[in-house]
Each structure stands twice: as C-alpha cells, then as structure tokens.
Amino acid sequence: PQWGGFYFTGEYAFNLGVGFASDPHNFGRAWFPCFDNFTDRAIYYTNVTVDSSYKAYANGYLTETIDNGDQTTTFKWTMDEPIPTYLASVAIAKYEEVVMNVNDIPVILTSLAKDTANLRSSFENLPACIERFEQVYGAHSFDRIGFNCVPFNSGAMEHATNIAYPLYAIANGSKTSETLYAHELAHHWWGNTITCRxxxxxxxxxxxxxxxxxxxxEAVYGRARYNEDIEENHRAVLQFAHVQDGAILPVSGIGHANTYGRHVYNKGADMVHxxxxxxxxxxxxAACAGFQQEFKFQDVSTEDMLRFFDEYTPYSLSGFFNQWIKEAGFAHFDILWVLEQEGFYNVRIKQTPRFNEVKYQNVAVALTAFSASWERYDAQVMIMNNEQTFKVACPFEPVYWAFDFEDKISDAVTTDWASLSGSGEVEMPQSLMRKITYDAGNADSILLRIEHHWAPADGTFGVPTGAVISRQRYWTVDGIWGDDTELSSELIYSGLTTPSPEYGYLDNELIRITEDSLVLLYRATASMPWQVAPDYIKNTGSLFDKRGSIAISKLKKGQYALAMYDANLASGGSISTTKAEFRAYPNPADDVLTIEFADKHDCCVVEITNVQGQVVLSEKLKGKSSTKKLNIAKLAAGTYFVGVVTDNLAYDIKRVVVE
Incomplete structure (x- = not known):
C-alpha cells in the first residue's frame, strides 16, 4: 500500500503520519487541518467515539472514558508535550492491553486478544531497551510508551507515545523483528523529543x-552482536546504498526523493557509529544526553549538533560533520609503510577515498601494534592530510600493525579477524574471501585479519605492463603467524549488477564483457609494485558470464587486487557495444525454455550457468533463426543465468528460475 495517510482495514482504523510520496512528507493533514512541517509543535486533545466493542488509542494519556448510552464509547486522550503534526495519531480496533511499568514509565502494548501471547513474547526485551536508552540518551520525555499492532506490512510509524506497529513483526511470538521496536522507541528521543528542522x-x-x-x-546480546550488525550494515551501505538510492549521496543535504532512503537510514547509522x-x-x-536536554521539544539541524557535540571533545568535530556527513562518498585509509628509526616507528598513512576526492581531516583513530607474543599497543593519532607519517613510541618490537583494528570508524573497509589454532576452515564473510583454510603449524594460535578495501587499488608504485588495476576494491591479508603456517582461500569476482551481496556491484567497472583477461595481482606491502600473484587458479565457468572464483592455494601476508590485461575490457574508458538481445520464457520454466532473439542470428551459442558459475548447458545454434527451444528437463530446480555468445556481439544475460 501507499505509505502514509489514514487506513480503514478490516476491523482496524489507524493513521501513519508520514507520506513517503507526499510533498511535504509530513502527513497530519490527511486527517486534520494543520501546518504540516517539522517545526510547528502543539499539544493535543483527542476525542474518539467508537462502537462499544472497540477501543481507541491516541497520543498521551487517557483522561476519560465515556459510555454514551447508545452502544458507543468516547475515549479522551491528552498529550501535554508539544509535538509536530506528523507525530499525532489514533488507532482503533478491538484491542486488548499488555501493560508494563519500566523505570516508572507506563507502557501499553495493544493487539487483538488472539495476538497478545505473541505480543508478550516478541516484546520480552523491551524493558531492557527502555532502560538502555534512558542510560545513554537521558530520561524519557513523554507520559507513556505505547505500541498498537496494525495490519500494515511495510514498516512502523513512531507516533509519540502511540506507535503504529505491524502485525507481521509479532508473528509466532518471534523476536526476529525486535530491532524494529527498538528503532521506533528510539524516535521518542531522536525525532520526537528533538526533530530535524x-x-x-x-x-x-x-x-x-x-x-x-x-x-x-549491544545492551541485550553484547558487544560482539553489536559489532556484527554494524559490520553487516556497513558492508551493505558500501556495496548498495548508491545503487538503491540511484545516486552517490551525502547523509545531510538529501533531496525530497531520498529523504527516506538508504543514505539517511543506513549510512546515517554508519556515521553515528x-x-x-x-x-x-x-x-x-554525555553529548547525546546533553543534546536531548538542551534542545528538548525543539527542531534541530546538523549545525546545532556540530556546535553542541564539539564542546565534549578536546579537538574539533568540524571535519567529521562537514566531510563524513555533508560530503558524498567515503573516507578510506591504508598503511603504506612502517619504518623503525632511533627507537621509534614511523607509520605512513595514505587516503584514497571512495566516490570522492575529499581530504579528510580531524580523523581521530588508533594505530595498533602487536608483538610476536600478542602484546598490544594502541597509539591514538589525528589524521589531517592525504598522506601523513606518525612517529610511534611502541614499547616492544612489533610484528604486525593495524589501522583501526577495532573498526571504530566506518571508512571504506570491511574486515574480519580471528584467533585460530590447530587446523580447519573459518568463515570471514565481511572480508569477501571464502573457503579460508588454515594449519597453524607449531604455533599455539595465529591471528588472521583480512581487510576488504572498497576503494581504488593504488598503482603508484607500479603495475604489470598492460594491466588495468581495479578501481573498486582490493584486499589486505595480515596478522601474526610463522613460516610453518599454511593458509588458502577463495575469492569471488563478478561484473554483474545484481542485488546479490555475493555477486552485485563488485567488479562491474573492471569486467565489462568477459573475464578472459582477468588476473590476480599481489604485493607484499602497499609501498611495493604489483605483480601477478603466484599460486592461484581462476575458475571461470563460462568466459562470458562475468563471474567466477579465484582459488589462492598459498595465501600470504600482503595485498591482493584484480586487474585486466585487455584495457578495452576494463575500466578507464567508456565502452559502447551492441548486445545480443533476447528474451527467455517462460520464467519460471519447467521442461522447455524458449529463446527469442530481436534479430535472426547465425552460429551463436546459448549457455546456461548455475549460481556457482558452472556451465550446465551449452548448445550451438545453426542456421538463421529468431527462436530456439532448449530442453532443460534435466536441470535441477533453482536459479540459473542464460546468455548468448556470438563472434561479434557482447554477451547478454538473463536470470531464469527452473521449477
């Protein structure tokens, strides 16, 4: 359904105070006359008359319930705290209540009687959520907290004290959607107490x-769960936010069409981290709680936050707000080299941002050194320039240096690290390497950290002649291990523009037509020239589906990057080619798949590959024809990719499902 407005659905009546497609987005005007903006606040007295079998909930607290003597009841609600129009609300149904009291805050959860058991189960961790938010953001500002379950399948709405919450989120008493109620409750601070201007x-x-x-x-499940979710969101933002929003955007300064887009929600969260x-x-x-108190029931701007938060740090936050928040793209940092000199260690850091050419300044971050025995030393530094050397007095001889080892800043890097002993296989999904096997050798344990850099691979120190290096990504492999440790891994390459996290928008600028000339490069440090990597095997499947894998049999400390030897097939210039356009139907298909060409073709090949990139059917088409029927009865049910290979046309590709 259209997001926003007033809904009459079965036994329910309710409103959603924001209209995603409306201009302005504020949608109080859908049910009462008002000045619809973020700055105009008012207190509310809401009287709702319903059939006596129904109950009505609105903002604030219930002041009176009147039996009208005609099988109707009037509910009178009072909202003493001033709120903008879009936060006013009403919800009507044959509701039953689940009541709590948390830190002297009345909590009313409502659903139909048949759903109350699921409601209790799904909201089991709500008290912990309330307590944590009060600890970090300050005292709750309103008379109560309320959630009303409604039959809406596209999210929730943070009406002050009277949140509209989707029934699907409490199905079977599941807790899989509990971050949704945490999000909506957080609006009682971020959005309802203070509101964007x-x-x-x-x-x-x-x-x-x-x-x-x-x-x-973090409060309910611990810091490890926090880190996992932060890293998953960060990966999604780096890989897809610009695709989903249709442009590379800043966090602040968003236009009307993207007010509720990925850069606002997901990258916004990334930047708060x-x-x-x-x-x-x-x-x-301390700054969060102080900001809430200072601007209580007021509209605020990014400039207000900068000025206020700046008072809580010994250094300026102008670089963060003016560059990380107001500029499109991402900061990116890498260690170029480390040199020992007169008892100090000089650590050289270089910036190569993603999607911009901004020089990020006032970046407070840690450089971390490890000894062979895993002693750790953190040096806090302030980055001000595109390249900068830091003099670090490390109290031991380091064998491994890391930039932002704890991933406290969301630059254009996703990482995984693990402490490993014995032998086995380890999953490191955010490193975008898979099938990582290890044998620690004689060591009790090893430290393995893999960084996936979503930024241009720096070719300053040289690349093989004729090679075009990736402008989208590269890897750094490092840690603590000895010569007898054995490591191997596999990485996926893909030129596809698909929403799949495994294949989407990884190498689409590098691999335009075919991966035939794709190579893996390696260098031991970031200050050395790139060379073609040893000990790897490229598994292409079809040469023209633009995806496959590279198996690295001897994974070493250093950096890895993808490159193309044929510059016409890689990035660095615009390529205009005609594709062999066709349709594939029916989709889904069963025993027979029909290929229909826009023009008649002679002597081309139709290839079908599975999701692993393996060619499962290849058939040569002879004689000029515009249609061809393929027997796919022997293919297992699943998702496949169909493409056409010709001598003088590029490869087109279609996704089909076989039932």
Missing part, C-alpha cells in the same frame, strides 16, 4: 534511530 536533515531522526537498533543489540568511535563512549553518550 528540515527534510534535508532527516538523518538526525532516522540515522540516529537506526543506529539505536545497534545500541539495543563513527562519531562514537572518534569521541569515545564517555564523551559521546
């Missing part, structure tokens, strides 16, 4: 509420 600063509402989901996970990492927990949470 304009739609361009919606990240102050939605980015902070999205980040608060992770605060909830970075702000916490730069400031440190004590200063960050």
């Amino acid at each position: 304009t739609q361009e600063d919606m990240w102050l509402n939605e980015g902070w509420a999205s980040y608060s989901e992770r605060i909830f996970l 970075t702000l916490r990492g730069m400031m440190g927990d004590t200063a960050f949470f």
